[in-house]
Amino acid sequence: MRTELSTGKKTALYGLMCVLLIPFVFPTWWMVTSSVKPISDIFAFPPDIIPRAFDFSTYSKVFELQPFARQYWNSGYIAALVTLGTMTFSSMAGYAFARIRFPGANIIFMIVLLGLLIPAEVTIVPLFQMFNRLGMVNTHWPLILVPIFGAPSVFATFVMRQFFIALPVELEEAARVDGLGRFTIYRKIALPLARPALSAVAIFTFLHSWNLYLEPIVFISTPEKFTLPQALTQYTDAYGGAMWNIQLAAATLTALPVLIVFIVAQKQFVEGLAHTGLKG
Amino acid sequence: MAEVGLHSVKKSFGKVDVIHGVDVDVADGEFLVLVGPSGCGKSTLLRMIAGLETVSGGEVSIGGRVVNELEPKDRDIAMVFQNYALYPHMNVAKNMGFSLEHRGGSKSEIAERVAWAADILGLSHLLERFPKQLSGGQRQRVAMGRAIVRNPQVFLFDEPLSNLDAKLRVVMRSEIKALHQKLKTTMIYVTHDQIEAMTLADRIVVMHAGKVEQIGSPLELYDRPANRFVAGFIGSPAMNFLPVNVRGGRVLLADGSELADLGAAAPPDGDYVCGIRPEHLDIGANGAAARVEMVEPMGADTQVTVSLAGQKAHLLLRDRITSNQGDTLFVAVRPARVHLFDIRSGKRGN
Ligand SMILES: Nc1ncnc2c1ncn2[C@@H]1O[C@H](COP(=O)(O)OP(=O)(O)OP(=O)(O)O)[C@@H](O)[C@H]1O
Ligand SMILES: [Mg+2]
Numbered sequence: 001m002r003t004e005l006s007t008g009k010k011t012a013l014y015g016l017m018c019v020l021l022i023p024f025v026f027p028t029w030w031m032v033t034s035s036v037k038p039i040s041d042i043f044a045f046p047p048d049i050i051p052r053a054f055d056f057s058t059y060s061k062v063f064e065l066q067p068f069a070r071q072y073w074n075s076g077y078i079a080a081l082v083t084l085g086t087m088t089f090s091s092m093a094g095y096a097f098a099r100i101r102f103p104g105a106n107i108i109f110m111i112v113l114l115g116l117l118i119p120a121e122v123t124i125v126p127l128f129q130m131f132n133r134l135g136m137v138n139t140h141w142p143l144i145l146v147p148i149f150g151a152p153s154v155f156a157t158f159v160m161r162q163f164f165i166a167l168p169v170e171l172e173e174a175a176r177v178d179g180l181g182r183f184t185i186y187r188k189i190a191l192p193l194a195r196p197a198l199s200a201v202a203i204f205t206f207l208h209s210w211n212l213y214l215e216p217i218v219f220i221s222t223p224e225k226f227t228l229p230q231a232l233t234q235y236t237d238a239y240g241g242a243m244w245n246i247q248l249a250a251a252t253l254t255a256l257p258v259l260i261v262f263i264v265a266q267k268q269f270v271e272g273l274a275h276t277g278l279k280g
Numbered sequence: 281m282a283e284v285g286l287h288s289v290k291k292s293f294g295k296v297d298v299i300h301g302v303d304v305d306v307a308d309g310e311f312l313v314l315v316g317p318s319g320c321g322k323s324t325l326l327r328m329i330a331g332l333e334t335v336s337g338g339e340v341s342i343g344g345r346v347v348n349e350l351e352p353k354d355r356d357i358a359m360v361f362q363n364y365a366l367y368p369h370m371n372v373a374k375n376m377g378f379s380l381e382h383r384g385g386s387k388s389e390i391a392e393r394v395a396w397a398a399d400i401l402g403l404s405h406l407l408e409r410f411p412k413q414l415s416g417g418q419r420q421r422v423a424m425g426r427a428i429v430r431n432p433q434v435f436l437f438d439e440p441l442s443n444l445d446a447k448l449r450v451v452m453r454s455e456i457k458a459l460h461q462k463l464k465t466t467m468i469y470v471t472h473d474q475i476e477a478m479t480l481a482d483r484i485v486v487m488h489a490g491k492v493e494q495i496g497s498p499l500e501l502y503d504r505p506a507n508r509f510v511a512g513f514i515g516s517p518a519m520n521f522l523p524v525n526v527r528g529g530r531v532l533l534a535d536g537s538e539l540a541d542l543g544a545a546a547p548p549d550g551d552y553v554c555g556i557r558p559e560h561l562d563i564g565a566n567g568a569a570a571r572v573e574m575v576e577p578m579g580a581d582t583q584v585t586v587s588l589a590g591q592k593a594h595l596l597l598r599d600r601i602t603s604n605q606g607d608t609l610f611v612a613v614r615p616a617r618v619h620l621f622d623i624r625s626g627k628r629g630n
Contacts, residue, residue: 170361170363170365171368173361174359174367174426176331176332179379189367
């Protein structure tokens with residue numbers, strides 16, 4: 001049910017939202033504007049909301065100082081693979097936990113969930129040893145495989161399972177009568193209806209991979225193989241001091257795809273919601 | 281088309297037995313209705329025929345072939361669910377054609393079958409719509425369309441009309457009947473609405489607590505219910521039950537007044553429960569005295585509640601009545617319309 005708000009209430013509501021927005025918008029704004037400020041202006045107090053002078057050369061320097069395009073590609077393709085892998089893996093696992101009755105299902109699910117409780121810092125050393133033995137250190141494999149089979153995927157599995165549990169069983173029974181087997185039901189009925197859940201999984205998986213920091217600095221050592229969060233820390237001058245404006249220019253470029261992914265996935269999310277449910 | 285056989289079919293969920301051995305043979309092309317109160321196991325039985333529920337004991341056969349171990353898709357049945365279970369992400373045409381598509385029919389063949397079914401059900405102008413853009417009755421039709429496109433051997437319906445309003449239910453009821461007359465396919469139909477059962481069925485199976493109480497044509501069940509349960513379940517308003525004593529063929533109420541004389545057709549003397557349908561209690565110059573408690577005119581007929589030898593009873597009269605509360609009427613019943621049931625077992629005694 002939709003109720004119409006009075007103008008006064010609406011104004012108050014929007015005012016409140018604007019105030020609540022400040023802590024989210026200000027850092028982003030500061031990042032974007034500072035990326036074009038001369039370095040001396042960055043720490044001016046109070047901070048300039050609008051830069052006094054513009055210096056766009058920071059953006060070309062981003063690409064001169066490091067193989068930034070290459071690093072961008074690295075982050076991009078790794079995040080894409082991780083997202084696709086996690087969506088496939090977690091939706092199948094979630095479906096199995098939700099719908100297939102097999103002995104020990106609950107125990108296994110509990111064990112899987114336990115994976116969420118172990119912080120990455122605890123497992124990073126054994127993982128390093130394992131990948132080292134496999135000859136995969138200083139390759140992108142650990143950055144792809146660990147998230148797909150690790151904690152983020154566990155969380156995604158949990159989200160998918162909860163979604164599939166709530167899906168009306170009659171839909172699948174109708175599909176069984178219509179001649180579909182288990183896998184086709186998953187593929188043609190459950191998965192298309194799971195678009196909202198899948199979009200949510202896609203958003204947070206992509207973000208998680210895109211922002212991954214600990215794993216890259218542990219596993220990757222050559223700049224051509226760096227991912228963006230790791231590369232951002234490398235914009236320093238000869239004395240190790242940060243080149244703030246260049247770093248912020250790189251950070252601005254880094255934040256861009258996050259915005260795009262969010263907008264695309266959010267649309268899927270809303271459209272998907274419109275189709276779910278028996279009664280619509 | 282095919283016959284369906286249930287032989288000592290049992291079902292337990294864990295330790296709970298819900299179906300205790302059901303035997304029914306459904307003839308080819310028959311319209312069989314399973315009816316019974318909520319929780320008696322109608323849906324469970326239907327789902328076992330569909331293959332959605334495993335069979336704990338006995339045998340289910342379709343077209344002479346035992347199907348206990350077959351998946352639903354291999355049984356050549358179609359089912360209409362209570363809440364329709366339309367695929368929300370597919371439009372009407374896709375919903376109806378989905379099974380054919382999955383079975384590898386050609387595009388033109390599928391389109392032809394869908395058009396045929398849509399035509400029969402009056403859905404032709406809705407083919408592009410999505411389920412959520414349809415009314416309840418339209419969804420119901422799509423669910424039936426999805427079942428008939430495939431031309432299955434058996435149709436299974438689980439309370440397909442219970443989500444519709446009363447008026448639409450009557451309309452769809454006749455449509456289902458017309459559909460059966462046109463397709464002549466075996467149909468098994470679950471409902472807890474005895475009017476639906478009476479109007480649709482070739483034969484009715486009355487179930488109670490996981491057992492079959494009686495199988496017969498609607499009029500057989502109405503005229504000669506095998507036990508008190510069936511007698512009370514079939515017919516609306518429900519049958520009156522009065523404690524009586526039968527002596528020398530005469531059916532006597534508790535106060536000694538005579539309700540009917542069965543003559544030679546009477547069962548052995550003794551106490552019985554006498555069942556009389558409200559529409560079978562006649563008012564006359566003599567008979568048992570009944571005090572009027574309430575008169576409810578319904579237009580075509582009038583329902584009268586009376587007190588008969590201290591027991592409440594209902595009359596359904598075709599004629600209008602001038603009596604008021606407190607008046608005394610004399611009621612009697614024709615011998616052929618008296619149902620006597622054993623006090624303890626509830627089995628029919630006459
Ligand atoms: N999956 C299940 N697990 C355990 N018990 C069940 C299950 N399904 C049904 N039952 C039980 O089996 C009995 C019969 O259920 P069923 O759904 O067949 O009843 P019904 O006759 O269709 O009733 P209704 O008219 O309410 O639909 C009920 O007592 C129900 O509680
Ligand atoms: Mg039911």
